Amino acid sequence: MLRILPALPLLTLVCAAPSFAHPHSFITLKTQIIEKDGQFTGLHMRWVMDEITSADLLYDAGDAKPGTEIWKKLAAEVMANVIGQHYFTEVWHDGKKVTFLPVPPEYGMAREGHQAVLTFILPLAKPQPLAGQRYSISTFDPTYYVDMSYEATHDVTLPAALAGQCKLTMTTPTPTADTQAFALSLDKEDAPPEDMELGKQFAQKVELQCQ
Template sequence: MTKLLLPSTYIAFFTQLRRRFSILLLGALCIIPSVSIAHPHSWVDIQTEVLGSSTHITGLRMHWTFDAMTSAYMLDGEDTSAKNKVTTFQTIADSVMENLLQEHYFTYFYQNEQPIKYKVSPGGSLSQDRMKITLSFELPLATPQPLPEKPLELRVFEPSYYVDLAWKANSDITLAEPLKEHCQVRVIKPNPTAEQMSYAMSLPADADPDNALGQLFTQTVTIVCQPKL
């Protein structure tokens, strides 16, 4: 089976993540020709918990579940024997997290259109449920944010839209228990035009990446709070 070439800039980033992981995330390209001519090529289901207290938001806890084909490529050639599976999974997770840092973890958090900064994630872990692999990690905020009166906005996307990262339902983004009394979350669907959708579907696998696509097709999570008086 021949693996199709990916745009050089996209490969460059995912080669940093992991030599194999650069091709993994586009595993569908290699097996399903009808998929290989359209964006996206890999799918990640997101679950997010907003962490905090009754007065501040302190970070995000992420769980990214890769589609079955991407998961299979992720483990291709790795030692997943009972003896070495835990070590192998942690090695992969450490490498991925180290390099995701260079891309801001594909996670963008805003208050009044101003970015909210993170600390370096303390690390991630991999787990497996049947055919799918999940990467779990936390993103602590550089400075805890007082519960805002105006909405916060959260987006998670890969700029070229080769990877579709999405919350499948409102229930996939939750609040830590102390925040539930004061805040609400909502997932807003993207609204690309028919022309933009047609353009994304028409891009060949070896096209130069269009780093404007990710924002067009990403969801926005709003976090609205009523600060404790």
């Protein structure tokens, strides 16, 4: 079963939620397209974890100030798990997956109230053309143990350089009644069949279309 967060005590806290029904943890997303020299080069991502999921990380950080060693260590541990699952993100272009670099050029973690916030740049392996192209972007946990979603369509944004050239649209799927019932039937110990990609069936899809 996939885990974004590394610490065992944190998993205990996450699993202290109701013992049935996926998901058990929630992450709110914000994403900005990154452009350089007219090409698509990456995504700037901001993940806000729910209070229960955040609790152990924030406990470990204590009263440490942002940018101190404890925050750097926590960010590195969480980022390693995210990288290990291909950033929990898929980008598709012309029917093919766009590949990513294995290490982000920057990342960090901070506290906002009672929530932990991870920010990072997801770098594409190679810059991709934008003019006349369409891309599909989704972020999800395949097991659906973690719900990863945008609260609003404006939580995905374009840089100023692309405002007149590209547009973004977001679609939220409606899984079948059987799929929803299956997700509700899973308890915290269960993992759906890997080839089912349960989380993908609940994942929002962002379309980037450029003139």
